[in-house]
Amino acid sequence: MIKAVAWDIDGTLVDSEPLHLFALQDVCGAHGVDISDLSDAHFIGVHIGDVWRELAPRFPSRVTFAEWSHQIETAYSNNRDRLVEIPGAAETVARLAALGVRQVAVSNSNRRVVDANLEAIGIADLMEFTISLDDVCEGKPDPFPYRLACYRLGLSPDAVLAVEDSATGVASAERAGMPVLFLRAPGGRVPEPARAIDGPPDVLKLLAEATDTRASATRRHRDDPVARID
Numbered sequence: 001m002i003k004a005v006a007w008d009i010d011g012t013l014v015d016s017e018p019l020h021l022f023a024l025q026d027v028c029g030a031h032g033v034d035i036s037d038l039s040d041a042h043f044i045g046v047h048i049g050d051v052w053r054e055l056a057p058r059f060p061s062r063v064t065f066a067e068w069s070h071q072i073e074t075a076y077s078n079n080r081d082r083l084v085e086i087p088g089a090a091e092t093v094a095r096l097a098a099l100g101v102r103q104v105a106v107s108n109s110n111r112r113v114v115d116a117n118l119e120a121i122g123i124a125d126l127m128e129f130t131i132s133l134d135d136v137c138e139g140k141p142d143p144f145p146y147r148l149a150c151y152r153l154g155l156s157p158d159a160v161l162a163v164e165d166s167a168t169g170v171a172s173a174e175r176a177g178m179p180v181l182f183l184r185a186p187g188g189r190v191p192e193p194a195r196a197i198d199g200p201p202d203v204l205k206l207l208a209e210a211t212d213t214r215a216s217a218t219r220r221h222r223d224d225p226v227a228r229i230d
Contacts, residue, residue, distance in 0.1 A: 003159040004102035006149050011165040013089040014117045019082050023075035033058045045166040073112040083120040088201040090121045097126045105130040106149050108139045141168045146176035167191040
């Protein structure tokens with residue numbers, strides 16, 4: 001039985017890729033680093049540490065990862081008004097909260113980015129807690145972020161539903177032993193073993209269907225004379 005939902009954020013609750021790209025281009029441009037040879041989608045879903053490892057040779061040696069990443073976070077946070085929610089995300093989170101479903105957010109982004117995303121669409125207060133890249137020893141696809149979420153919730157992984165939009169996130173949740181829903185792009189591939197959904201509102205619908213199924217099974221069990229004997 002699902003007792004909590006663990007949301008990915010970027011691309012699942014918030015359409016953040018345009019702002020991530022803006023922040024990256026803004027900071028690279030400020031250092032005179034040209035990344036026009038890379039497609040706009042080149043770093044989608046890529047861990048910020050891996051982004052730096054690829055781009056570091058283009059920067060002056062005096063620029064450190066800590067300095068660069070801080071500048072990226074600042075550019076992102078300062079422009080949070082550009083963020084828009086994935087359709088139906090805020091309403092879905094609010095409705096689940098009203099139903100008493102526990103909710104957390106598990107992200108591969110740093111704390112400042114996580115906070116900016118959730119505040120931008122008005123759902124920060126509806127999350128029991130959030131896990132950012134600053135809170136873990138390894139990010140997704142390592143299972144540690146989702147294992148930590150289950151530990152902090154005090155629930156077994158099979159009782160926590162993960163909602164993701166990337167193969168990296170699906171791998172992390174699946175390796176943590178959690179059921180996974182995948183927010184698919186039109187015509188996109190759905191990574192196994194995730195179940196595809198078309199938007200956050202489908203989470204509410206699927207949980208309601210599961211509840212109805214359990215209730216029906218309970219009624220059948222109660223009305224079955226043989227079952228009552230058991």
